[in-house]
Each structure stands twice: as structure tokens, then as C-alpha cells.
Amino acid sequence: MALIDVQKVVKQFRKGPETITPLQETDLQVEKGEFVSLMGASGSGKTTLLNLIAGIDRCTAGRIVVNGTDITTLSRSKLAQWRASNIGYIFQTHNLVPVLTAYENVELPLLLLPISRSERQKRVEIALRAVDLVDRANHYPRQLSGGQEQRVGIARAIVADPTVVVADEPTGSLDAETAEQILQLIIQLNSDLGTTLLLVTHDPDVAASAGRQLKLVHGKLVDDRRAQPTVSMRQEAM
Amino acid sequence: MFKFAPYVLKTLTRHRARTLLTVSGAAVSVFVYCFVLAVQEGLARLTTQDDSVLVVFQANKFCPATSHLPQDYEHAISKMPGVREVVPIQVFTNNCRASLDVVVFYGTHAEQVRKVRDFELVSGSWDEFESNQDTAIVGQALVERRSRKLGQELSVGRKLTIGDVTVTIAGIYTSENRAEEDYIYCHLDFLQRTRGTDLVGTVTQHEVFLDASADPQQVASALDLKFKSGQVQTDTRTKGVFQASSLQDLIQLIDLMRYLGFACLGLMTVLLATTTVMGVEDRIREHAVLQTIGVTGARVFRLVLSECVLVSFFGGLAGVLIAVVVLATSSLSVGAEAVSIAFAPSTSMATTGVLVSALIGIAAGIAPAWRAAQADIVNALRYAG
Numbered sequence: 128m129a130l131i132d133v134q135k136v137v138k139q140f141r142k143g144p145e146t147i148t149p150l151q152e153t154d155l156q157v158e159k160g161e162f163v164s165l166m167g168a169s170g171s172g173k174t175t176l177l178n179l180i181a182g183i184d185r186c187t188a189g190r191i192v193v194n195g196t197d198i199t200t201l202s203r204s205k206l207a208q209w210r211a212s213n214i215g216y217i218f219q220t221h222n223l224v225p226v227l228t229a230y231e232n233v234e235l236p237l238l239l240l241p242i243s244r245s246e247r248q249k250r251v252e253i254a255l256r257a258v259d260l261v262d263r264a265n266h267y268p269r270q271l272s273g274g275q276e277q278r279v280g281i282a283r284a285i286v287a288d289p290t291v292v293v294a295d296e297p298t299g300s301l302d303a304e305t306a307e308q309i310l311q312l313i314i315q316l317n318s319d320l321g322t323t324l325l326l327v328t329h330d331p332d333v334a335a336s337a338g339r340q341l342k343l344v345h346g347k348l349v350d351d352r353r354a355q356p357t358v359s360m361r362q363e364a365m
Numbered sequence: 366m367f368k369f370a371p372y373v374l375k376t377l378t379r380h381r382a383r384t385l386l387t388v389s390g391a392a393v394s395v396f397v398y399c400f401v402l403a404v405q406e407g408l409a410r411l412t413t414q415d416d417s418v419l420v421v422f423q424a425n426k427f428c429p430a431t432s433h434l435p436q437d438y439e440h441a442i443s444k445m446p447g448v449r450e451v452v453p454i455q456v457f458t459n460n461c462r463a464s465l466d467v468v469v470f471y472g473t474h475a476e477q478v479r480k481v482r483d484f485e486l487v488s489g490s491w492d493e494f495e496s497n498q499d500t501a502i503v504g505q506a507l508v509e510r511r512s513r514k515l516g517q518e519l520s521v522g523r524k525l526t527i528g529d530v531t532v533t534i535a536g537i538y539t540s541e542n543r544a545e546e547d548y549i550y551c552h553l554d555f556l557q558r559t560r561g562t563d564l565v566g567t568v569t570q571h572e573v574f575l576d577a578s579a580d581p582q583q584v585a586s587a588l589d590l591k592f593k594s595g596q597v598q599t600d601t602r603t604k605g606v607f608q609a610s611s612l613q614d615l616i617q618l619i620d621l622m623r624y625l626g627f628a629c630l631g632l633m634t635v636l637l638a639t640t641t642v643m644g645v646e647d648r649i650r651e652h653a654v655l656q657t658i659g660v661t662g663a664r665v666f667r668l669v670l671s672e673c674v675l676v677s678f679f680g681g682l683a684g685v686l687i688a689v690v691v692l693a694t695s696s697l698s699v700g701a702e703a704v705s706i707a708f709a710p711s712t713s714m715a716t717t718g719v720l721v722s723a724l725i726g727i728a729a730g731i732a733p734a735w736r737a738a739q740a741d742i743v744n745a746l747r748y749a750g
């Protein structure tokens with residue numbers, strides 16, 4: 128069974144007499160270790176799909192099974208606990224809690240898991256090293272550049288070693304050079320750590336770096352061609 | 366939960382001015398509330414005093430200046446069954462009406478004072494007082510208040526003049542009952558003579574101490590009956606009831622003050638709720654990010670609630686401390702008809718103040734915390750994203 132299994136998912140928004148249906152019986156399967164990019168016109172429902180998979184939104188109909196758990200049936204609090212150990216979410220901007228340092232921001236997800244203090248410290252340091260920000264550990268978000276802030280966000284998304292990392296236009300508000308650095312970092316996560324990655328982007332070049340590229344059109348996923356067999360390559364390397 | 370303590374503290378210190386203002390508001394409210402509590406407690410101490418003491422007053426007289434009982438009733442009363450001791454008292458006060466600066470002279474047999482009151486001399490000596498007619502022992506609270514008013518330290522050996530009475534201070538005493546510290550105890554003969562020859566042989570009231578087994582009501586009725594056909598009719602009540610009737614006008618005012626205290630607590634609740642709501646609205650996205658990471662709604666609820674309770678608790682604690690310091694150092698009291706209510710700090714006042722602050726923190730925080738916990742994550746992310 129696929130790591131992520133989205134089955135006939137419908138999402139509707141009601142706005143007065145109008146009903147918007149961004150997702151219409153959408154299906155998607157993602158294998159463990161895959162790097163999937165998701166493109167589509169503005170308003171096509173990319174963020175909506177990502178949020179459903181990340182368990183912060185509820186679908187109108189259909190089933191979403193992640194790593195064997197049907198998350199559409201979980202209670203609100205069970206879903207939150209599930210997110211703590213299964214989802215790393217990278218937002219476009221304002222990822223961080225402003226009153227906490229980079230270190231404390233990265234530590235946040237670990238506070239929710241039964242992990243000892245020393246283990247937490249070890250993991251935060253590894254995550255900060257992975258995004259090359261060890262020297263900024265005690266800086267507050269306002270003392271960081273946009274790119275650095277985004278890197279802290281990435282460190283926080285991976286620190287608990289989640290089942291899936293989702294990223295919604297993570298480079299959308301950065302300049303070209305910084306965006307490229309962040310993208311390389313994300314690609315590295317997938318290739319070095321084998322993290323399953325779901326990335327929403329408007330940039331075809333960014334999308335092209337993913338092993339598998341999807342496009343959301345009229346509530347359906349199309350153009351689902353597998354470019355490079357990322358999974359098997361990685362498996363061979365191991 | 367404590368893992369998130371740094372987050373809560375940092376959130377509070379981030380908006381330092383806002384937090385400090387709210388803490389101050391809470392402190393002022395709790396200060397006023399404690400003050401009201403202290404006044405009420407002072408009153409309760411006077412009106413619910415030991416039943417085993419009776420006060421014999423002239424019938425149908427209300428002000429100490431108009432009550433005149435024969436001093437020799439003392440002997441008749443002391444022979445009655447159930448009576449342990451009788452203390453004749455001539456009362457002289459500078460102000461019979463309600464006032465914040467009442468000075469009351471109690472003229473009695475000097476050697477009885479030591480026996481029937483729980484006074485401890487902090488300076489001076491009982492012998493000096495008992496052997497010199499024109500001396501007096503003065504309550505510590507009154508000494509402090511008078512010293513402030515006169516601008517000079519009153520101490521043993523100094524003269525103290527109120528109206529046309531001048532005494533030499535032979536001792537300064539403290540008492541468990543702070544209201545007692547507002548009085549001046551002097552010699553009965555001395556006060557009778559200084560106040561005019563017509564007072565010789567008469568006293569304002571007799572204080573009657575009963576045996577433990579005696580029924581106060583019974584003795585009081587028997588006493589009044591005994592003097593019904595006597596020279597002057599009497600009206601005998603327990604000390605608590607007597608003081609309550611002396612303070613009647615003030616009691617109504619103090620009752621009204623209670624609502625003032627409650628109003629302050631109401632204001633404090635609104636203030637805290639406002640600050641907490643503002644904090645929550647500022648952090649709609651932040652809370653959504655936390656929830657995305659996996660923080661449960663229940664935890665967000667607890668986080669917001671603890672912020673509110675912390676502010677309320679520390680504000681309240683500050684208010685209690687200020688109240689204790691002010692009440693302890695100001696020796697304030699209000700009196701009427703020669704009975705004085707002391708405003709003194711107490712353990713029960715302090716505990717009530719702190720407990721009430723914590724409860725108000727919870728009451729004010731529940732609604733905003735609930736709102737933060739129930740907020741829709743996706744909407745909140747779009748809100749400021």
C-alpha cells in the first residue's frame with residue numbers, strides 16, 4: 128500500500144448560495160521516499176489538497192490514508208497528535224513563532240513527543256546543522272533574513288523525522304538566489320534522508336527538480352508522469 | 366505542560382508594556398478589594414466579640430458624652446451571680462461622630478487594665494502608670510497616627526493633650542485586637558476631675574466580665590431589672606452588640622463598600638479578558654502554526670489560560686502586598702461614638718486576595734482561551750499568511 132493514499136477526495140466550500148469544489152473525487156498515491164511536486168493555476172486547490180494530506184483540514188467526502196492511518200476518521204485532538212509525529216509543514220512565510228529563538232522553534236515539535244531533554248538537544252542540533260544554521264541558534268526570527276527564516280522552518284519540519292514533509296510554495300517569497308539555495312536544501316532532504324516530500328510550486332523549474340510532477344486541473348490530478356525513478360535510485364544506493 | 370513554560374513567559378514579556386499595565390490594573394483592583402476586606406474584618410472583630418463581656422450603659426442614651434451611671438453600681442453589679450469582675454469606665458472622646466481621627470480616653474481603675482486587657486507594653490512600665498494619677502498608657506496605632514499628625518515622635522514621658530485633657534505617657538501597648546490600640550487608658554479619678562466636678566462619682570459605662578458558665582442574656586436582664594427602680598436606669602448588652610449599635614451608621618457605609626470591592630474585581634476581570642483577547646487576536650496565525658505542528662486545541666487552551674492566570678495572580682499578589690504594607694504602616698482606623706474600627710492586614714485577607722486573583726484569572730481567560738483553541742487552522746493560516 129502507498130504511503131499516502133488519497134481516495135476520491137471531495138472538498139467543497141460553501142460561500143452563501145455558491146459552492147466551490149476545488150477537489151472533485153481526487154485520487155493520489157505517493158510512495159515512501161518520493162519527491163512529488165504539485166502545480167496548477169492559482170485557486171486550483173493545491174493548498175487545499177496539501178492541507179488535507181497534512182491533516183489540518185477536513186475533506187467533504189473520500190478517504191485519506193497516510194502510513195496506514197485513515198486520518199479522515201480521527202478526532203480533532205487525535206489528529207493533532209498524529210500531525211506531531213507524522214507531518215512536517217513548511218509554509219511560504221511566517222513559519223516561526225516570533226517569541227522563540229531559532230533553536231526553540233526547531234525544538235517545538237519535539238516537545239510534543241515523549242523524548243528526553245538530551246535527545247531533544249541532539250536532534251535539534253542535527254536539524255540545525257542540516258540547514259547550516261548552528262551559529263544562528265539563539266537568534267530570534269526578526270534577527271534572521273527571509274532565507275534563514277525559511278531554513279529554520281525546514282529544520283523544524285524535519286526535526287521529528289515525520290512520515291511526510293509538505294511544503295506550500297516554500298520559495299515563493301524569496302529572491303531567485305535564495306530560492307535556489309532553499310530548493311537545493313529541500314532536494315537534499317529527499318535524496319540524503321529519504322524524506323517523502325510533497326511540494327506545491329508555481330515555478331516549472333522548481334517542479335522539474337522533483338522526481339514526480341503533478342498538475343491539478345479542474346479538481347483532478349493530471350500529467351502524472353514519473354520523470355526519474357527517484358525511489359529505486361535511492362534504494363540502489365542504500 | 367512545563368515544557369511550554371518558556372513560551373508562555375516569553376509571550377508575556379514580548380508585550381512588556383501591555384503586560385505591566387494589566388498587572389498594575391490587577392494590583393490596584395486587588396488592593397482596593399483587600400482594603401475593603403480589612404475594614405469588614407475590623408468591623409466583624411468588634412461586633413462578634415466574646416459574649417462573656419457585657420457593657421452597661423445608661424438607658425436611652427446613645428453617645429458616651431450623655432451616659433452617666435453612678436460609679437457605685439460597680440459594687441452592686443459585682444455581687445450579682447455570674448459576675449466575675451466589674452470595670453467602671455469614664456469615656457471621653459474628642460469626636461462623637463464618625464471620624465478617621467477619633468481619640469478615646471478610657472478612665473478606669475489603673476490596676477484593672479492589666480488584668481482585663483491583653484495589652485503588652487512595648488515601652489514604659491505598668492508601675493509608672495499605676496502609681497501616677499496623671500499618666501496614661503496609649504495604644505501603638507494611636508501613637509503612630511498622632512506622631513504623624515504632630516510631626517514629632519510621641520514616646521514615654523511625653524505629654525499628650527487632646528481637648529482639655531493632658532496626660533503623660535507612661536507606656537505604649539500593643540494588643541491582639543488592633544482596635545484596642547486606638548485608645549488611651551488613664552486613671553478614672555483623674556479623668557472625672559479634669560472633665561469637671563459634676564462627673565465625680567459617675568462613669569459612662571461599666572464593663573462586666575462574666576464567669577464562663579454564666580448566661581450573658583440572663584445576667585443582662587437581671588442587671589437591668591435590678592436598676593429599673595434605681596437612681597439611673599441601665600441598658601445592658603454584650604460588648605459585640607453594644608459596639609455594633611455604636612457603629613450603626615458606619616456599618617451601613619461599610620456594607621456599601623463591599624460593592625465597591627466587588628466592582629473593582631469586576632473591572633479587573635474585564636481588563637484581563639480584554640488583554641487576553643487582544644493577545645489571542647494578535648496571534649491567530651501563531652496559534653495556527655502551533656496547531657499545525659501538532660499542538661492540540663486543549664494545549665492551546667491551557668497556554669492562553671495560563672498566560673491570563675499568571676498576569677492575574679502576580680497582579681493580585683502585588684495588590685495584596687501593597688495592601689499589607691499600607692495597612693500595617695498607616696495604622697488607619699475609623700471610629701464613631703468612642704468605638705473604633707481598626708484597618709489591619711490579616712492572613713485571611715491576604716489569602717482571600719491571592720485566591721480571588723487566581724480565580725479571576727481563570728474566569729477572564731476561559732472565553733479567549735476557548736476561542737483560540739477552537740479556531741479553524743486553515744482559516745487562521747490564510748488570515749495573516
Ligand SMILES: Nc1ncnc2c1ncn2[C@@H]1O[C@H](COP(=O)(O)OP(=O)(O)OP(=O)(O)O)[C@@H](O)[C@H]1O
Pocket residue numbers: 140141142147149167168169170171172173174175176744
Ligand atoms: N475557507 C474557504 N472558503 C471559501 N473558499 C475557499 C476557502 N479556502 C479556499 N477556498 C477556495 O478554494 C479554491 C482553492 O484554493 P487553494 O488555496 O487550495 O488554491 P491554490 O491552488 O493553493 O491557489 P494559489 O496557487 O493561489 O495558492 C479557491 O477557489 C479558493 O477561493
Ligand SMILES: [Mg+2]
Pocket residue numbers: 173174175295
Ligand atoms: Mg496555495
